[in-house]
Amino acid sequence: MPAQGRKNVHGKTGVRFKSAYTKSKYENMLRNVVTDLILHGSVKVTEAVSKDVTKEAARLVTLTKKEDVMNAKRNANKFVRNVELDGVKAVDKLFKDIGPMMKNRQGGYTRTLKLENRKGDNAPVVLVTWVE
Secondary structure, X not given: OOOOOOOOOOOOOOOOOOOXXXXXXXXXXXXXXXXXXXXXXXXXXXXXXXXXXXXXXXXXXXXXXXXOHHHHHHHHHHHOOOOEEOOEEHHHHHHHHHHHHOOOOOOOOEEEEEEEEOOOOOOEEEEEEEOO
């Protein structure tokens, strides 16, 4: 019979259960990565995450092409973090710089370049950038 003790703490029985990586945690990570992509222009992520990042980035660029700009900005604000870099907010950069740059494209707004595998767990890492 296992020793009785408190859960999720180090001690007599060790850590019994690992806290789950839930959907909400994954979505928040995705919001952070897409915001970094908007602000910095490129981001290094694993291959699995890059598929979702490109999907969300395409959705946000499509929002910048809408005629109703105020409603599109509200919808973009629901996903993009309220972060500034050099005094420019992420949503403003999306609508003023990235949207007009992608105006003539019908899709394929991002490019993924394979890099080396990550040292710790050998996960394939890619660089996601905007297409010029």
